Amino acid sequence: MTITRRLFFIQLFIALVLVSGMFLFVQWSFDRGFIRYIDEREQQITDSLVDELATVYTADGGWDKLASSPVRWLQLVTSVVGMPLTGKRLERRAQHIIDQGWPPKQAQKPPEGVPEPLELRMRLLDAQSKVIYGSADEPLSELVLYPVIIDNGVTVGFLGLVKDKTVFSAAHDLQFSEQQNQAYFMIALVMLLLSVGVALPLAHHLVGPIKDLTLATRRLASGDYTARIEHQSNDEVGQLARDFNELALTLSNNEALRRRWVADISHELRTPLSILLGEIDALRDGVYTLDDNALGSLHQEAQLMSRLINDLYELSMSDIGALDYHKVPLDLGAAARDALEGFSPGLTEKSIRVETHGLDDIRAVVFADPDRIDQLLSNLLQNTLRYTDANGCARMTLTQRDKRVYLTLEDSAPAVQASELPKLFDRLYRADSSRNRKTGGTGLGLAICQNIAEAHTGILTVALSSLGGLCFTIELPLIMEETV
Structure with missing residues (x-):
């Protein structure tokens, strides 16, 4: 697997983990917040209805008028939840209460997993816990009772609220919650696709200088010391490119020195050797007489060659660290x-x-x-x-x-x-x-x-x-x- 693909899959994996984690966290956070929102909203509605009932009791001097007026009860409970009934709908629902009691048995049941409407879970009891609106067969243990207290501090009745576990156990199945989760999922999917679109060109961008370095290294290994990398960034890859260029320049200089070194050595050895061979040929041809001067000249050239060879050998041994040192x-x-x-x-x-x-x-x-x-x-x-x-x-x-x-x-x-x-x-x-x-x-x-x-x-x-x-x-x- 190439580095480009590795980088691509690494970035894709990181993006997948981050997006999935954010999706799950947002979903969990929303569900908890939504449940808390429902609880707080119910509490506010309940408190508001308790205050309204206290006002009604004080104005009417008791519960008799409210008990005999289902229309008024419907107006109270539907108004506090923000869905007031009027006209024929109000009259039709009031008739259902008269015929069937509260809550009406023909009331439309919500789908499974969706909580029962709040107004249908409200009950009204007097100070002796006698049911005014509600079912006499319904045990009080199933109700959460909120006292209705008038100005003098006397408790004149109770507002009962039927416990509905659906609100707490399946709130995430509510339509609104589902819509939000679907929206979060779509956002996460789009973000993941965007990550894929960014990861691939980013991987190519990051690996591009490495490819250039690979090609330049091959050229350098083949003996082309003019290879250079044009990368001007200040990151680690840019430093590596500059180090490579320095290496190529050093190798180029060393190669030039080596060639000059070989040429200089050849020249230095050829000169005394040419003189030596020329004098020997002159002696053989009889141009020079073999005497002490001729022998001295030959000896001098031989000494020069010997000194040069010895110096070259000693310098080469010194360069490779092979000279003996007894310190x-x-x-x-x-x-x-x-x-x-x-x-x-x-x-x-x-x-x-x-x-x-x-x-x-x-x-x-x-x-x-x-x-x-x-x-x-x-x-x-x-x-x-x-x-x-x-x-x-x-x-x-x-x-x-x-x-x-x-x-x-x-x-x-x-x-x-x-x-x-x-x-x-x-x-x-x-x-x-x-x-x-x-x-x-x-x-x-x-x-x-x-x-x-x-x-x-x-x-x-x-x-x-x-x-x-x-x-x-x-x-x-x-x-x-x-x-x-």
Whole structure:
């Protein structure tokens, strides 16, 4: 079953439950209210008739005149229920009372389940409970008696009301109640049909972006990284669409980097290999003489290829996390001092002045692999030695702040353009065309340095130096701080 159908049936089921629940609740509420309405209405009519009877008794001085006038009794009981009789109907009904008593035996019986009219259930008794209008055979226990009290507080009679259980047990079967229930049912049915009409397009609307996502995912899986989803909502589906677009963009960039990476590696390997093969062919053809210079040139090209392959292998191992790290507590200042001493001869030879700050004054202990930290520092110092102009300056500074240690290496001119700083850690990138393969290295050293720093939960950044060159900063977490 598709998501569209699931959503449709879920919404339809919810609508069915809500509409059915509302129908049953309204029906139950109406039935209870209708019964209560009948009770209250009967009570009001009864109270009104009791007041009328008290007035009649006071005016007539007793019940004799009312007892001898069925017309007057009919007028009283039919008027209070809102259905007064007049003319020939009044006379005909009064004759029935004279002939048959009250209530008339020929009175039309209501259908089954419908209560007897209220006026036919009324009885009049005097103060001694003697029946004036009613049946003498009717037990008083079947009547609800309401006393008729005149102004002086004396009870002069009773208005009896025959109990009718039909009013309480089958009020919902009354015609009015049935009409209302039918109306509620029709309303519920219409609402349910409207819910069906709304649920289907709503389900299609909700699932539409998911279908677009499915199609775009298939395109992405087939290698089409230009697939994008046009969905601008701010809900969860819109966020999913934006995340998908970010994923597609990332995969597209990674694919472009991979192709460039393969092309760059092929170019980097082809150049020294072409030179090596060309010199070998020249030696075989007798163009060059096989002497120390020729062997030295061949050896230099072979070393360049070996260094490039080793750097590529080490970088690939670093990318997949396969490099071995044996971390121990390490004094970063001492490690920096040792690495700097290894480059002292080369720096002295180029007359590069070296300044240090904090290496011997601060003992900053980090949890690191000594060999990898030495490799990182050596690569940075090698860049300084290779690119800094003669008679320049190099400065190494060690500082601590907020349980972090910062080791910076600055050098003097030349520098690079500020726009090229973020690209220095890209693989095989050379900011200066003059940095050729013989003097500029493989272009992988800084990428390896960045991976080593990240493996130590650290950060390696680069900026322009106040000395005129570059400033590399290594940030690592401290495990112990001690100022000597």
